[in-house]
Amino acid sequence: MAKTRTRGPGRTYSRVVPGVAGRVLVVDDNKVIRQLIKVNLELEGFEVVTANDGAECLDVVHRVCPDVITLDVVMPRLDGFGAAAQLRADPRTRDVPVAIVSACTQQEVEAGISAGVDAFLAKPFEPTELVRVVRRLIESKERHDGRKGAPAGRGRGGPHQ
Numbered sequence: 001m002a003k004t005r006t007r008g009p010g011r012t013y014s015r016v017v018p019g020v021a022g023r024v025l026v027v028d029d030n031k032v033i034r035q036l037i038k039v040n041l042e043l044e045g046f047e048v049v050t051a052n053d054g055a056e057c058l059d060v061v062h063r064v065c066p067d068v069i070t071l072d073v074v075m076p077r078l079d080g081f082g083a084a085a086q087l088r089a090d091p092r093t094r095d096v097p098v099a100i101v102s103a104c105t106q107q108e109v110e111a112g113i114s115a116g117v118d119a120f121l122a123k124p125f126e127p128t129e130l131v132r133v134v135r136r137l138i139e140s141k142e143r144h145d146g147r148k149g150a151p152a153g154r155g156r157g158g159p160h161q
Helices: 032-043 053-063 080-089 106-115 126-145
Strands: 023-027 046-051 067-071 098-102 119-122
Touching: 023 032, 023 053, 023 126, 032 046, 032 126, 046 080, 046 126, 053 067, 053 080, 067 080, 067 126, 080 106, 098 106, 098 126, 106 119, 119 126
Parallel strands: 023 046, 023 067, 067 098, 098 119
Antiparallel strands: none
């Protein structure tokens, strides 16, 4: 079957689609990695917004209101751990699930846990694993949001992936 273009040139999948699986803010200084993550998530029904580094993430997060944020670790201006720590310190974003998408060394995992990261995905990653991690974080957020009388904060114990 031949592939056909269903939309004109320009940004694809950028409008809000009813029944969308969730909104993801993808933060990575590598344009190719950002695009790879974006395309794989959009193919699964997610709305994706991107940022080039942690500082840009903090600039756009309140306008975008993502359900999940994926962060690279090594980025200019503000790295992934600094961005995660600032997201956790802000009452408006402290409950947004954050996944680190990086080499995921033991040192990165420990630093990520300290910064309040919810999940880890090692580069290079399988697209199906990326989608699984994002879906799991959105489902966890929905369960958390459904418990209005629950204590503030989210359990971060147990196995991290």
